[in-house]
Amino acid sequence: MTCDELRLAFHEELGGTPGPGTREHLRTCSLCRAWSASLAAAIRDLETAAIPAMPLDFSRSLAPALVRERRARTAGRWRWVAASLVLLASGAGGWQLGRLLLVRQTEPGPRQARTADILSAPRALPGHADVVPASLGR
Amino acid sequence: MNLTQQARPGAGPSRTALVRAAQRGDERAFRALVADIQQRLWQVARRLAGDDDRAADLVQESLMRAFRALPRLRDPERFMSWLLRILNHVATDTLGARQPESLEDLAEAGIEPMASELEGPEARAEAAGTAEAIDRALAAMPMIYRQPLVLRHVLDLTYDDLAQILDLPLGTVKTRLFRGREMLREHLLREGIRP
Numbered sequence: 329m330t331c332d333e334l335r336l337a338f339h340e341e342l343g344g345t346p347g348p349g350t351r352e353h354l355r356t357c358s359l360c361r362a363w364s365a366s367l368a369a370a371i372r373d374l375e376t377a378a379i380p381a382m383p384l385d386f387s388r389s390l391a392p393a394l395v396r397e398r399r400a401r402t403a404g405r406w407r408w409v410a411a412s413l414v415l416l417a418s419g420a421g422g423w424q425l426g427r428l429l430l431v432r433q434t435e436p437g438p439r440q441a442r443t444a445d446i447l448s449a450p451r452a453l454p455g456h457a458d459v460v461p462a463s464l465g466r
Numbered sequence: 467m468n469l470t471q472q473a474r475p476g477a478g479p480s481r482t483a484l485v486r487a488a489q490r491g492d493e494r495a496f497r498a499l500v501a502d503i504q505q506r507l508w509q510v511a512r513r514l515a516g517d518d519d520r521a522a523d524l525v526q527e528s529l530m531r532a533f534r535a536l537p538r539l540r541d542p543e544r545f546m547s548w549l550l551r552i553l554n555h556v557a558t559d560t561l562g563a564r565q566p567e568s569l570e571d572l573a574e575a576g577i578e579p580m581a582s583e584l585e586g587p588e589a590r591a592e593a594a595g596t597a598e599a600i601d602r603a604l605a606a607m608p609m610i611y612r613q614p615l616v617l618r619h620v621l622d623l624t625y626d627d628l629a630q631i632l633d634l635p636l637g638t639v640k641t642r643l644f645r646g647r648e649m650l651r652e653h654l655l656r657e658g659i660r661p
Contacts, residue, residue, distance in 0.1 A: 336644075339640070339643070339644045339647065340640075342647075366651050366654075366655060367647060367648070367651045369654075370647065370650045370651040370654045371619060371647060371650075373596050373599075373600060373654065373659070374600055374615070374619045374620070374650060375619050375620070377595075377596050377597040377600045378597050379508075379509050379512050379513060379597070379620070380512060380518060380597075382504065382505065382508040382512075382522075382525075383518055383522070386518075386522045386525075387504065390500060390504060390525070390526065390529070391496075391497045391500040391501065391504075393526065394496070394500060394526075394529055394530065394533055395493060395496065395497065397530055397533075398493075398496070398533060401534065402491075
């Protein structure tokens with residue numbers, strides 16, 4: 329095993345049991361022995377060094393702050409839904425109203441109806457001869 | 467650390483049950499979930515960020531993003547792994563763009579600069595404790611090496627977990643982890659923490 333191979337193997341085996349190749353190399357190579365000792369110590373330091381505790385005020389305020397944010401988002405979402413419904417309803421209402429007005433405007437009055445009836449009346453349909461005014465003739 | 471296990475066995479409903487209830491909008495479950503995970507999350511964030519203020523921002527922003535997306539989490543069993551993934555994204559977004567800290571940055575942040583670089587060898591022996599030296603070592607390395615190092619050695623996660631959380635191939639995770647360990651070792655040697 330070369331020194332490079334030892335270093336790779338040592339990383340893989342760190343925290344577990346070193347393989348026979350690693351042990352053999354470390355027994356004979358003082359450089360790698362020093363390297364592996366300092367690496368293992370550095371990792372031990374990282375794993376055991378105290379991590380400053382979470383500040384108490386932050387810990388206490390975290391959940392309430394998240395709940396507040398969540399409520400605000402939920403309320404915001406409902407406001408959007410409500411606004412969308414209002415828009416939809418007013419849109420539908422407006423459309424209905426517009427349709428009604430349009431129908432009223434285009435609906436023929438009594439005089440128009442007469443003329444229209446006259447103009448569109450079938451002239452020679454059997455059974456309708458009696459409704460064709462004489463003035464229009466055949 | 468088993469990412470799917472309950473943090474406090476026997477202390478109430480499982481984490482998965484809490485996640486499911488929180489997904490349905492149960493506020494008590496949501497609070498219990500925050501209480502359950504905040505310490506673990508803090509440990510990672512504190513090591514990644516290097517100081518309390520930035521760690522607090524990291525934890526809060528990660529939890530906010532997580533709880534916004536919670537209803538869309540399909541596998542509540544993987545909640546912790548999913549949350550750590552979010553934390554690492556936030557860390558990359560907020561801290562990753564920062565260059566590894568200079569001595570001036572460290573001094574401004576109230577972290578003692580490396581004695582070995584400011585004073586003589588005698589001062590090395592009096593350098594701040596190992597924990598502070600670790601903070602300085604982590605602050606001095608790029609985020610891509612810091613993340614696997616912290617997740618592996620603070621949370622004791624497996625290589626597979628790391629690959630999943632960091633969204634990287636296993637080989638890349640190992641390479642970054644090995645490089646990060648080497649940087650840590652060299653830094654501690656330079657500071658005189660290790661002979």
